[in-house]
Amino acid sequence: MTKYPRDEFDQVPETSDRHGVHRARMATPKSNGLGLIILAAVPALAVGALSFFVLPLLGTGSPSSPVAGATSSPAATASASPSATEQTTESAEPEASAEPTEEASDEPTEEASDEPTEEAAAVNKQDPVMILNGAGVSGLAGTVSQTVQADGWTIAVVDNWGGSPLSGSVIFYNPGQEANAQALGELLGITDLQETSNVSQYVTVALGPGYQ
Template sequence: MTKYARDEFDKVPETSSRQGVHRVASDAPRRRLGPILAVGVLALAIGLVAFLFLPKLGFAPTGSPLLAAGSAQESPSASASAEAPQTASQSAEPSADPSTTPSAGEALPTTGTPSTAPEDDAPAVDKSQPVAVYNGTTTAGLAGRVSNTVSADGWTLGPVGNWGGTPQKSSVIYYNGAEQKANAEALGELLNITSLVDSAEFQQPVVVVLGPGFQ
């Protein structure tokens, strides 16, 4: 009995099952370890059998030391077979025939025609080019005498007079450009002057400067 008055919640039918928040605590399900242990033991047994007996039967996984050893043993034979065709090809090459080899005294045949330097490229002597004659000595009338010699040889005369430039140590023939070189050489042979100088200083194509010692 309680000191509080009974209310509607205290009226519980006697024939009905108990209802409310109170429940009978059920036992938690227990995991069975037997099947898990059995599977683990079976996997371990299979691994041991594969590790111990399969190599003896000739089965080895890829990348195992057995395959590596087998490939190492087969590599010398493979290299020997690869070298065999090369040796055969080298032995099959024909040796040089001594009968076809030219001796030291025989001349080897040459192909083509030998190249010759063209002679027509040299400029021809053009005596129509004016030739200036200057006297660079103290001998009076030397320029006039030499100009007569040049004119008598067929050359066209240019200015004739005394030399007013730098004193010359010897006779010189100046020519203006490569096209006048042949004219300078011809005049050098005529006057016995060996010093020829290419110079663009003069307006004349060829200039003969008579120096000391000219004969």
């Protein structure tokens, strides 16, 4: 038996005229290793092309980290701004405490300046004044009328008191004449001021007993 497999040369017809045909030894082709190098290089090139062109399109990799860092910085800035606002508000509050002191110092000045102006505007020395003598001293009404007239007032009547006896000096005035009555009372030293429309249409100075 031979070690070679059967082939066409083993099928020889008995009537054939062919003789002396032998099988040549099969030569094994020699490999120089170039094929193995090509086979190994092709997958490596394919993997490199895939990582270079495909992975950037998928958005994977390190470029995402700078974006995260960029988004965190505005958040830190935004979180820092309220604290700065609170510090500014807190630092401004103590300054506002000085306002009540200024208002308190201004109010007395305004009141003191306004009151004399209103009183002076209400006094009208052109309104006539009646002076009546009820003290029983002759010529007293004339003397007082000169004092009133010298202060700029207009004298309407100088006469004697005709009503019930007086216990003291009184100034009678009608509604709306209170400022004139107060001014005359300060001038003549009379503190008893009475509002009434039954005496006269003018501010009336009734000089009672003991008036000097």
